[in-house]
Amino acid sequence: MSREGLINLALGLGLLAFPLWAEWAEEPFMITLSTRVAILALAGVGLNLSLGLGGLVSLGHAAFFGIGGYAMGILASHAQSYTPIFEWPLVIEGTKAMPVIWLVAIAAAGLLALAIGALSLRTSGVYFIMITLAFGQMLFYFAVSWPAYGGEDGLSIYVRNAFPGLNTLVPLQFFLIAYALLMAVLGLAALITRSPFGLALDAARQVPVRVETVGIAPYRLRLIAFVISGMITGLAGALYADLNRFVSPAMFNWQTSGEIVILVILGGTARLFGPVAGAAFFVALEHLLGGVSDYWRIYLGLVLLAVVLFARGGIVGTLAGREAADG
Amino acid sequence: MAEPVLQVQGVSKSFGALAASQDVSLDLVPGEIHALIGPNGAGKSTLIQQIAGALRPDAGRIRFMGRDVTQLGIVQRARLGLGRTFQISALAMEHTVLQNALLGALGASGRPYRFLRPALRDPDLRRRAEAALERVGLSEQMWMRTSDLSHGQRRTLEVAVALTLAPRAFVMDEPMAGLGTSGSKRLTGLLDELRHEAPILLVEHDMDAVFALADRISVLVYGRIIATGTVEEIRADPEVRRAYLGEED
Numbered sequence: 342m343s344r345e346g347l348i349n350l351a352l353g354l355g356l357l358a359f360p361l362w363a364e365w366a367e368e369p370f371m372i373t374l375s376t377r378v379a380i381l382a383l384a385g386v387g388l389n390l391s392l393g394l395g396g397l398v399s400l401g402h403a404a405f406f407g408i409g410g411y412a413m414g415i416l417a418s419h420a421q422s423y424t425p426i427f428e429w430p431l432v433i434e435g436t437k438a439m440p441v442i443w444l445v446a447i448a449a450a451g452l453l454a455l456a457i458g459a460l461s462l463r464t465s466g467v468y469f470i471m472i473t474l475a476f477g478q479m480l481f482y483f484a485v486s487w488p489a490y491g492g493e494d495g496l497s498i499y500v501r502n503a504f505p506g507l508n509t510l511v512p513l514q515f516f517l518i519a520y521a522l523l524m525a526v527l528g529l530a531a532l533i534t535r536s537p538f539g540l541a542l543d544a545a546r547q548v549p550v551r552v553e554t555v556g557i558a559p560y561r562l563r564l565i566a567f568v569i570s571g572m573i574t575g576l577a578g579a580l581y582a583d584l585n586r587f588v589s590p591a592m593f594n595w596q597t598s599g600e601i602v603i604l605v606i607l608g609g610t611a612r613l614f615g616p617v618a619g620a621a622f623f624v625a626l627e628h629l630l631g632g633v634s635d636y637w638r639i640y641l642g643l644v645l646l647a648v649v650l651f652a653r654g655g656i657v658g659t660l661a662g663r664e665a666a667d668g
Numbered sequence: 669m670a671e672p673v674l675q676v677q678g679v680s681k682s683f684g685a686l687a688a689s690q691d692v693s694l695d696l697v698p699g700e701i702h703a704l705i706g707p708n709g710a711g712k713s714t715l716i717q718q719i720a721g722a723l724r725p726d727a728g729r730i731r732f733m734g735r736d737v738t739q740l741g742i743v744q745r746a747r748l749g750l751g752r753t754f755q756i757s758a759l760a761m762e763h764t765v766l767q768n769a770l771l772g773a774l775g776a777s778g779r780p781y782r783f784l785r786p787a788l789r790d791p792d793l794r795r796r797a798e799a800a801l802e803r804v805g806l807s808e809q810m811w812m813r814t815s816d817l818s819h820g821q822r823r824t825l826e827v828a829v830a831l832t833l834a835p836r837a838f839v840m841d842e843p844m845a846g847l848g849t850s851g852s853k854r855l856t857g858l859l860d861e862l863r864h865e866a867p868i869l870l871v872e873h874d875m876d877a878v879f880a881l882a883d884r885i886s887v888l889v890y891g892r893i894i895a896t897g898t899v900e901e902i903r904a905d906p907e908v909r910r911a912y913l914g915e916e917d
């Protein structure tokens with residue numbers, strides 16, 4: 342196994358072992374932190390597809406995270422108040438079933454990513470960053486000013502949504518759901534990276550004209566990558582809302598986008614398990630320093646600066662060295 | 669003569685006050701190598717870019733495979749069967765040599781939107797990519813990172829990627845540059861074979877290779893074609909000798 346493979350294995354097992362230890366040590370809060378890591382990592386895996394493989398620096402992934410969160414909030418709030426979402430032309434009820442919520446979140450985020458991507462991918466570089474940021478902020482203000490679902494106060498969901506056969510209110514059980522989804526999506530991301538599509542997308546990041554010259558349109562590759570990326574981040578958003586049993590416009594905020602970007606860069610852009618390392622580091626720092634100082638993000642900023650200046654490959658890249666050539 | 673595969677008809681292109689192409693016409697017929705020569709800055713690469721669809725001419729038309737492709741982009745022209753190599757290598761430097769060749773094979777397959785089976789384990793893509801690498805003599809470097817190749821090897825990989833496309837016409841911008849004697853000998857041999865698979869529009873400074881290979885030569889000077897003819901005609905042309913070949917003898 343390659344060095345990076347071993348690091349990935351350690352990260353995957355570590356993320357599973359930590360909450361198991363916490364369960365044994367009766368530290369439920371540590372389990373919740375682990376769940377947070379798994380969910381943020383999932384959001385990062387989504388972003389990593391467009392940022393790492395596609396070279397598309399999106400500062401608007403909060404849009405997908407947020408829409409996933411609101412998909413959960415809207416469906417669950419209607420279910421808890423026993424009011425249908427629509428009565429016409431056909432009656433659509435809310436639901437508390439996680440699998441249904443996830444599918445709705447993924448579909449909604451995918452459609453949103455298709456619309457945002459179709460417009461913003463016509464630009465590149467700084468313009469792309471700015472346009473994605475603008476779309477994210479538009480959704481933020483929309484959520485703030487939409488009173489039906491709590492406006493700026495957000496929406497509380499009293500009981501965590503249900504998964505067949507599990508008690509999702511038990512922290513370890515909910516963790517296992519998030520962890521299983523993370524692992525499944527990592528597997529998918531690994532497949533995509535090595536697939537013909539991934540090869541072309543990665544080449545389009547390096548030399549777009551080469552890809553065009555062999556008869557493949559970079560725009561299409563990027564749009565597909567952006568949609569898959571948005572869907573994954575949307576799924577993470579639904580889980581995140583379920584973890585907190587609360588959704589608010591803050592999920593749509595540009596800071597959320599920034600944090601997802603930061604954890605991908607910290608962990609190692611384009612590295613499969615980079616977002617896992619990045620999310621673990623991020624949550625650990627937030628937990629350890631957040632209690633000491635309200636300004637813990639300053640330290641986060643310093644770490645980020647150090648990574649960008651001295652360790653371009655992030656945590657995984659620095660530990661694993663150059664990427665394995667046989668990908 | 670057979671119907672031309674590629675026709676450039678009265679193409680002009682200016683960059684501000686600089687006329688890089690002035691009423692250029694040339695064609696490429698099946699089975700031939702048509703060399704395009706001219707001094708540095710004559711506008712050879714600019715013409716290639718217009719043929720490939722990377723630049724739009726200000727005037728004139730480009731026909732390929734019996735179609736007017738003047739308004740088509742790079743992707744569409746590639747899909748019609750145009751196989752281009754770049755003067756300055758345009759390769760995915762982080763990828764291996766094999767991955768670069770696989771990309772060409774993938775483009776040729778016309779089905780790039782496949783998400784599950786690894787590209788490296790697709791037997792059709794592999795066969796096509798490895799055959800092209802074998803033909804240019806890069807099989808041993810297959811697993812090397814492209815950024816670790818020598819300059820000449822990168823030029824050769826450019827040609828291999830074009831080969832994977834099995835194009836209807838090759839358009840090559842100085843494929844011999846930086847190859848060294850044995851490398852250019854090998855490539856000369858390969859191009860000689862290739863012309864029977866698809867005709868080649870060959871921009872080249874290496875006059876030995878040009879005189880050995882070309883069926884026809886066009887001479888471009890200051891954006892204008894000053895002569896087109898066989899090797900003997902071009903060698904004998906007084907205007908060409910003055911403008912371009914003069915310093916050689």
Ligand SMILES: Nc1ncnc2c1ncn2[C@@H]1O[C@H](COP(=O)(O)OP(=O)(O)OP(=O)(O)O)[C@@H](O)[C@H]1O
Nearest residue numbers: 683686688706707708709710711712713714715755
């Ligand atoms: N995008 C551009 N903008 C402005 N000027 C350009 C551009 N591209 C090329 N030129 C100019 O057009 C002229 C022709 O350049 P071109 O690259 O086509 O020459 P060439 O015949 O390929 O030369 P070489 O043998 O050095 O490769 C040059 O004077 C060059 O500086």
Ligand SMILES: [Mg+2]
Nearest residue numbers: 712713714755
């Ligand atoms: Mg040139």
